[in-house]
Amino acid sequence: MLVSTESHRPRFTTLLVAALIGVYLLVVVGATAALSEAVRACSTWPLCSGPIGDLQITIAVGHRIAALLVAVLVLGAAVVGWTEASRRVRRTLVLAVVLYPVQVGIGALVATRNAPSNIAGFHLLTGAAIFVALALALAWQLEDETGDLENRADEEKPITPTPETATTTGSASPSALEPDVSPTDFSRESESDLLSRVRATTGAYFRLMKPRLMWLLCLVASAGMALAAGPSLSVETIVYTLGGGVLSIGASGTFNHVLERDTDQRMARTADRPLATHEVPVRNALAFGVLLTLTSIAVFLQVNVLAAALGFIAIVFYSVIYTLVLKPNTVQNTVIGGAAGALPALIGWAAVTGRIGVPGLALAGIIFLWTPAHFYNLALAYQEDYERGGFPMLPVVYGETVTRKHIIYYLIATLLAASALSALTTLGWLYAATTVVLGAVFLLAVVRLHREQTKRAALRAFHASNAYLGLVLIAVVVDMIAL
Numbered sequence: 001m002l003v004s005t006e007s008h009r010p011r012f013t014t015l016l017v018a019a020l021i022g023v024y025l026l027v028v029v030g031a032t033a034a035l036s037e038a039v040r041a042c043s044t045w046p047l048c049s050g051p052i053g054d055l056q057i058t059i060a061v062g063h064r065i066a067a068l069l070v071a072v073l074v075l076g077a078a079v080v081g082w083t084e085a086s087r088r089v090r091r092t093l094v095l096a097v098v099l100y101p102v103q104v105g106i107g108a109l110v111a112t113r114n115a116p117s118n119i120a121g122f123h124l125l126t127g128a129a130i131f132v133a134l135a136l137a138l139a140w141q142l143e144d145e146t147g148d149l150e151n152r153a154d155e156e157k158p159i160t161p162t163p164e165t166a167t168t169t170g171s172a173s174p175s176a177l178e179p180d181v182s183p184t185d186f187s188r189e190s191e192s193d194l195l196s197r198v199r200a201t202t203g204a205y206f207r208l209m210k211p212r213l214m215w216l217l218c219l220v221a222s223a224g225m226a227l228a229a230g231p232s233l234s235v236e237t238i239v240y241t242l243g244g245g246v247l248s249i250g251a252s253g254t255f256n257h258v259l260e261r262d263t264d265q266r267m268a269r270t271a272d273r274p275l276a277t278h279e280v281p282v283r284n285a286l287a288f289g290v291l292l293t294l295t296s297i298a299v300f301l302q303v304n305v306l307a308a309a310l311g312f313i314a315i316v317f318y319s320v321i322y323t324l325v326l327k328p329n330t331v332q333n334t335v336i337g338g339a340a341g342a343l344p345a346l347i348g349w350a351a352v353t354g355r356i357g358v359p360g361l362a363l364a365g366i367i368f369l370w371t372p373a374h375f376y377n378l379a380l381a382y383q384e385d386y387e388r389g390g391f392p393m394l395p396v397v398y399g400e401t402v403t404r405k406h407i408i409y410y411l412i413a414t415l416l417a418a419s420a421l422s423a424l425t426t427l428g429w430l431y432a433a434t435t436v437v438l439g440a441v442f443l444l445a446v447v448r449l450h451r452e453q454t455k456r457a458a459l460r461a462f463h464a465s466n467a468y469l470g471l472v473l474i475a476v477v478v479d480m481i482a483l
């Protein structure tokens with residue numbers, strides 16, 4: 001009996017995932033001006049009467065066929081789920097099934113132009129409501145399906161930090177070289193010794209700047225600039241904005257290392273950091289952080305005062321508010337802390353316009369909502385480490401089931417925000433296709449995380465989060481500048 005139930009559940013979940021991705025595709029098409037214009041090119045309903053071969057008509061017909069296929073998926077999921085899903089999942093499925101024909105009716109009115117002009121916005125909102133209903137059904141179904149198995153699965157494959165330690169990495173190079181030093185080679189050895197020490201120190205200061213985060217944060221700022229300027233974006237603005245950005249990320253990373261040097265020693269992932277191992281003295285790191293802050297402000301000022309002010313706020317927010325106040329004290333630390341990572345979107349927009357504008361805010365909203373969907377995967381992978389460090393991360397406080405569910409919530413919110421950006425800007429098909437395809441890849445990685453519940457699956461979902469945001473931001477830049 002148990003076996004037959006479990007063999008049905010994945011089929012239902014798979015149908016639900018397919019329906020959800022299908023609805024997202026329809027929502028994004030509706031939100032993308034160029035695509036929704038094409039959809040409206042066919043003014044008869046239910047069949048199109050335009051010339052076959054016309055691109056607009058092909059898109060319109062494709063939209064109607066997709067809507068029909070997705071309807072089958074939604075209905076199929078509801079029928080299969082009816083016998084095996086919990087009450088809360090069934091309720092959301094009923095909502096989706098009831099809203100779907102309403103949405104088709106509104107779509108027909110939009111297509112045949114027998115409706116007031118704001119009905120297109122209503123069409124988009126109803127699509128979003130169906131998407132949210134299906135997403136809740138999926139999040140709750142996965143919780144019902146995999147939450148009970150959590151302890152059993154953990155016993156088999158525990159999520160534990162990798163046993164990297166400061167002592168092994170820290171002592172490797174200089175002491176390992178010592179036995180090879182012969183008195184005759186003294187001057188050459190001391191020279192190479194000096195060189196390797198310079199290299200190690202330079203590397204340590206470089207690591208203080210958290211360089212691995214820079215590519216994505218620079219892409220966020222680049223997308224902000226591209227949205228504001230389009231093809232007229234100047235190389236000067238790009239160079240100064242990204243230059244100031246890199247320096248400010250370096251500054252905040254350095255302050256973060258200083259403030260967390262004690263807790264970093266307690267965590268396996270961070271125990272080999274330059275301040276935790278005393279490779280760099282605290283006073284020098286502080287001076288380095290101040291120097292980076294001042295230089296970043298000076299570089300941002302080449303663009304404008306608002307960009308410099310936002311850069312400074314980002315440094316203070318991440319270094320002081322997130323690191324010192326939020327991270328050790330509240331479970332909402334990374335949710336609120338996500339605002340620091342979202343600021344580069346506003347910096348990019350402000351660098352071009354000198355102001356804060358709606359598309360820049362919408363881009364910042366995407367980053368803000370994406371951050372928990374990005375970080376909670378790491379919080380799962382390094383849960384024991386965070387526990388040792390004394391940080392109240394979500395899985396430490398509320399457990400892994402709640403954390404996995406919240407990853408879905410924030411992922412869905414991110415996808416909706418990404419479609420809102422489409423509706424608010426002139427972004428076209430490249431952006432639309434990227435958010436749908438990479439959104440699906442991210443979602444599938446998170447569904448797999450629910451099923452596997454291993455550190456490996458959590459890291460896979462984490463990398464999927466970075467791939468999603470990275471490629472969506474590149475699509476924004478290309479779409480705005482080159483297409």
Ligand code: HEM
Pocket residue numbers: 212213214215216217220269333334335337338340341342367371374375378466
């Ligand atoms: C509160 C907010 C955030 C937290 C707590 C967080 C946490 C983390 C942690 C712990 C790592 C692992 C670093 C390591 O390997 O030691 C990481 C990696 C990373 N994060 Fe985040 N992050 C946040 C926001 C962001 C934002 C806003 C971005 C960019 C938009 C970002 C981009 C990255 C990238 C690119 C990596 C490196 C992946 C790699 O190792 O290749 N993060 N993050």
Ligand SMILES: CC(C)=CCC/C(C)=C/CC/C(C)=C/COP(=O)(O)OP(=O)(O)O
Pocket residue numbers: 213217245248249252253256260270311314315318327340341343344
């Ligand atoms: C423009 C500008 C200054 C932006 C700064 C914003 C910024 C660096 C955002 C990223 C936030 C981040 C990577 C936190 C890392 O978490 P953590 O510090 O908890 O990770 P850890 O445990 O590895 O130290």
